[in-house]
Amino acid sequence: MLSIKNLQAKVEDKQILKGINLQVNAGEIHAIMGPNGSGKSSLASVLAGRQNFEVTGGEVSFDGKDLLELSPEDRAREGVFLAFQYPIEIPGVSNINFLRTALNEIRAYHNEPPMEAKEFLRLTREKQKLVEFDAKLTNRSLNEGFSGGEKKRNEIFQLAMLNPKLAILDETDSGLDIDALRIVSNGVNKLRSSNNAFIVITHYQRLLEYIVPDFVHVLYDGRIVKSGTKELALELEEKGYDWIKEPVTSESV
């Protein structure tokens, strides 16, 4: 589904990604871990098409399409979803109107008619329930005055509504208490299927107790320095990241 080859990117003059290789197939969950500043969130931003990142090399294909050639909105329409680490508050845009616009723009891209109001309402109710999202929040302005946990749950609610092929969760667990973490993880587990895939970016192994990954990758200094199965996450939890850093540093000397 997603194939990243030697992806390099910089912000201003700083090289952030220094050659990422990653293959994600339908039905898989990949976890990306790594210390602060290793490039985890940058990878998510580059995949979603954030403008301040400049891709300096490599390629990304998504279902055979050159993802890097697409505008952020077209990537979303093709089925890439980024759950933001810091969801934006937009006063004056209602959550529900935002979702309806997004859903119908995606449908229009696939030459489908706008969703009927009744069907949209039914879908909203169903997904709210699935991810335990408070119905009162649906009619409020987008994320305005939401708590940190409510914002993250709203990301998962949007994920449920838009039903993407590939979801990238950028530190969705940060700032969540244990109950919110459980709700968010349950949501993801209910949404996973053999047709979609998840990239879960996280700092801590904790989230991976709830969302069990098929593969774990360690990102350090803009490269994936180690890949493994879910046991790798446990090893990282136990030993920290220092043992990962050494070979890279010595290699670069």
Next chain:
Amino acid sequence: MITTTSLYDQFISLYHERENGKENEWLTNVRQTAFDAFSSRGLPTTRDEDWRFTNIAPFLKEDFHLSPRPASLHSIKKQIDIPSFDAYEVVLKNGMLNEDVSIPGIKIVPLRTALKDDSLAPYLSKHIPLQKHPFAALNTAMFENGIVIEVGKNAISEKPIHITHVYNAEEPVFIQPRILIVAGKGSKVEMVESFFVMGGKPVFINSVTECYVAENAQVDQYYLQTAPANLHLVNFTQVIQSRDSLYNNYTYTLPGAGLVRNNLHLDLNGSNTESHLFGLYLTGGNQLTDNHTFVNHLYPNCMSNELYKGVLMDNSRAVFNGKIYVHQDAQKTNAFQQNNNILLSNKAIIDSKPQLEIFADDVKCSHGSTVGSLNKDALFYLQARGIGEIAARNLLVNAFAFDVTNKIQIPAVREYIEKLITHKMAEAYD
């Protein structure tokens, strides 16, 4: 400069050519006072503080017909179509009303008819600071046509009154309409004004509106200023509120008219009044939009609230100048003013000047002004959900304008304005 002077000279000689003495004495006196004020000051230039950012000279260069003929406006049916807007329709052609309009409890008559006796003497030009406002003085000295709207005591208008100003621009014209609104005690009326221009020659409108809101009365005025680029509008609105009255003004300026200068002055002439001023200017092209407001707190326990928002595109330019003046007697005043702007283009310019002058010691007042651009993170967030860039900008601009558009009390007008915002923004990005 030379052409401006010559326009000035034309007005001076035109005034002297008028058959003075044909009108009632009180009116002759009003006109003479106004003429003296105009002739001593002349047309404003950017050297006048009130016109510092608005250079009027380029708009006055035309060889205007100063006394436009009754417009040869053939077969106009519905000029401005505001879908599902149910209103009493009034059409002014080149500032003229052809016949009386009868609405239950409300009398609308041509100004000429109303001036035949002395009934307007207590109202006409009683509160306008003519010395400071040469355009208002010019209108007062020279106006020929307009309308008088008299809302009877305790009359409640069932529907809004929709006044469409139709201008015939087959030749360059300078038109000076005059509107007088007298809302009796306990009455309530909503008025919506819109514009329609036929022909492509420059039209310069120098209009004056006076609005008297008696005790316990409520007047809502909507200005929908959407017109083609050849319309140049200078409008002076003087509102006089008696005690316990409520006045709401909604001024929406959208891309089109080359020049719009609004002066909105409120005299709070009694205690316990309430006033709301909402403004939105969405400007494009080479448009120049200037809003000057003045809220004059003269009595205690009055509340005024002002919110103007601006979205500037292309090479457009906007001016906001809001002044709140709290006199020494006006204790317990609550006066608020806010102006927020978004610049969508590097070439757009906004000059914002909020002013507060307070001479009472027990008041609650605030003012503020902001200028910014669209939040890039918000834009990306919307795009990352599949919403196209233009639609995302539209959503954000509508959200920015929401504080002002959601104050519109007439659903059809609100929908009309929201659609226009979307439509005008899409045009700008084509």
